[in-house]
Amino acid sequence: MKVISRLKDKVKRHQERHTPLGYRFVIADSIRFLNANDWQTVASQGSIFLGTGYLETIEAYSPENTQQRYVIAYDNDKPVVVIACQIAEISGTNFTRTDNRIKNKVAENFRERILVCGNLVSSGLHGIAFDKNVAEQDGWRIVAEALYKIRRGEQLNGTIDFVMIKDIKGDYLETSEIVERYSYRRIKTDPDMILTLPEDVNTFDAYLALLTSKYRARVKKIKKAIESEGYRCEKLQLTEALDTKLHQLYLNVENKSNTRLATLPKGYFLGMARNLQENFNCYGITSDEHLAGFVTVIKDGNQAIAYYVGVDYEANGRMPVYFRLLQLVIECALEMGCRTISFGRTALEPKANLGAKPVEAYVWARHRVPVVNYFIRQLFRNVPYDEAPERNVTKR
Numbered sequence: 001m002k003v004i005s006r007l008k009d010k011v012k013r014h015q016e017r018h019t020p021l022g023y024r025f026v027i028a029d030s031i032r033f034l035n036a037n038d039w040q041t042v043a044s045q046g047s048i049f050l051g052t053g054y055l056e057t058i059e060a061y062s063p064e065n066t067q068q069r070y071v072i073a074y075d076n077d078k079p080v081v082v083i084a085c086q087i088a089e090i091s092g093t094n095f096t097r098t099d100n101r102i103k104n105k106v107a108e109n110f111r112e113r114i115l116v117c118g119n120l121v122s123s124g125l126h127g128i129a130f131d132k133n134v135a136e137q138d139g140w141r142i143v144a145e146a147l148y149k150i151r152r153g154e155q156l157n158g159t160i161d162f163v164m165i166k167d168i169k170g171d172y173l174e175t176s177e178i179v180e181r182y183s184y185r186r187i188k189t190d191p192d193m194i195l196t197l198p199e200d201v202n203t204f205d206a207y208l209a210l211l212t213s214k215y216r217a218r219v220k221k222i223k224k225a226i227e228s229e230g231y232r233c234e235k236l237q238l239t240e241a242l243d244t245k246l247h248q249l250y251l252n253v254e255n256k257s258n259t260r261l262a263t264l265p266k267g268y269f270l271g272m273a274r275n276l277q278e279n280f281n282c283y284g285i286t287s288d289e290h291l292a293g294f295v296t297v298i299k300d301g302n303q304a305i306a307y308y309v310g311v312d313y314e315a316n317g318r319m320p321v322y323f324r325l326l327q328l329v330i331e332c333a334l335e336m337g338c339r340t341i342s343f344g345r346t347a348l349e350p351k352a353n354l355g356a357k358p359v360e361a362y363v364w365a366r367h368r369v370p371v372v373n374y375f376i377r378q379l380f381r382n383v384p385y386d387e388a389p390e391r392n393v394t395k396r
Contacts, residue, residue: 021138021145023081024074027153031055031070031084038072038079046129048300049122050084053275058121061271063262065089066120071146080131081142085150086116087160090261113158115151117143118166120262123192123344123361124305125172127165136175144182151368165364167192173362184364190345191358191388195330197339204331215353215393219327222320226285229319231292233328236282243270245291246282249310257346264308269296281336283328285321292316295325297332303340304333323350330354348388358388 028034031052043050059068066086073081091111118127130139143165151160165184168176169192180186201207208216226233236242247266254263272280279299285292292315296307306329315321326343333341343351345361352358 021141023142023145024076025146025149026072026074027146027150028070030059030068034070034072035079038074039070039082042072042079042082042129042131044129045132046082047124047126048276048279048298049119049124049126050082050129053277054272055084057268057271057275058119061265061268063088063121063264066262069115069150071150073142073146075134078131080134081139081146082129083117083143083146084119084127085147086118086120086262087154087157088114088116088120088262090114112162113154113160114162114164115147115154115160116164116166117147118164121264122305122307124167124300124342125169126167136172137178140176140178141182144179144184148182161368163366168362168364169359173360176364179364182366184366186362187365189361189363191348192345192361193343193348193351193356193388194359195341195343195351195354195356197334197341199339202334204327204334207330207334210394211355212393212395215355215391218353222323222327225319226321226324229287231285231287231319233283233285233324236284236286236294238270238273238282240270243267246294246310249291249294249312250308251310252313253309253311269308272296272298281332283325283332285324285328290315292319293321293325295328297329297336299336299338302338303342304329304336304338306341306343322347326350326354352389352391353393355391355393 026034031039036052040052043052048054055068055070062068066088069085069087071081071083071085072079073083089111116127118125128139128143130136134142147163147165151163154160163184165176165179167189168186177186197207198210201210208219211219238246244266246269247264250264250269254260269282273282276298281297281299282294283297284294291312293309293311295309298305298307306326309322309325311321311325326347329341329343341356343354343356348358
């Protein structure tokens with residue numbers, strides 16, 4: 001009976017994948033081609049990364065291997081779902097590098113045009129927003145159909161066999177499981193490190209008072225080490241000349257990463273500062289002659305996102321530049337009135353030492369060819385992800 005039930009469900013899923021839901025879709029290559037009011041009506045209920053200010057920035061300063069695509073789904077004349085995507089040209093080496101020569105050879109031979117629902121240069125569910133009156137499972141079905149339409153419509157530009165929806169966390173994980181019926185498979189990634197600040201913590205000194213003596217002493221020691229080298233921490237006002245310096249420091253970090261799906265071009269940070277205005281901040285560790293590192297912070301609703309960092313590794317060898325940059329994220333978040341901070345998915349231990357806790361994160365992935373879909377899952381299983389250490393940093 002179980003075999004019969006599975007076969008019936010398989011047939012039903014096939015029918016669901018090939019039956020339109022009855023919504024109407026507008027698909028565009030640029031955010032400027034869409035009805036701005038319709039987009040904003042729904043996008044305002046999602047992330048700042050769906051706002052036109054950010055999308056105009058990423059269009060103007062796209063990584064060289066990506067192109068933007070957008071969708072508005074309509075129920076009759078009412079916009080109900082908006083989607084921002086990227087089409088990226090990648091190889092297996094973008095995903096993982098190992099010491100195994102055979103695995104590296106396989107990775108090098110894997111080349112695809114992939115469709116990413118979301119954003120390769122940010123971490124979070126930054127590609128989807130639903131109207132508040134749309135049931136989330138219905139919204140995810142609309143997303144699956146929209147991605148199918150984009151993939152099919154791209155055939156003249158080159159085949160797209162692989163589709164990824166990123167990044168899924170928290171309550172969205174359960175409601176998004178409906179996309180399994182469209183042959184998507186869930187793949188675990190590194191956790192997002194989240195720091196939650198109590199309501200009565202409104203200054204950095206109040207945050208320090210929240211820490212146990214051991215971890216408070218660490219924070220103060222790092223701060224003192226920077227100052228003893230003659231450096232100070234300050235908010236940076238971006239110019240074209242400063243943006244060039246930031247980009248080089250960013251590349252220092254980017255080039256050390258094993259996973260590089262997309263690399264930002266020069267001008268991106270300046271574009272962000274101009275278009276996001278008060279929702280974008282950049283802090284640097286600097287002396288009169290030298291910029292040792294920077295960190296960018298984005299205000300997304302009530303959450304501060306620790307975005308990109310750049311580091312002079314020679315300076316970082318003499319003083320704890322990176323660790324101090326993480327502290328600056330907290331200072332900036334408090335200044336912006338944020339209650340939670342997303343520190344992202346790298347360097348888990350120093351973020352745990354500041355009180356951040358891991359939140360599991362996933363992507364949904366699908367290949368058009370079932371047999372290849374199996375091997376893609378095997379490839380993704382080689383992508384390393386770390387387990388965050390447990391730390392009791394605060395007194396409460």
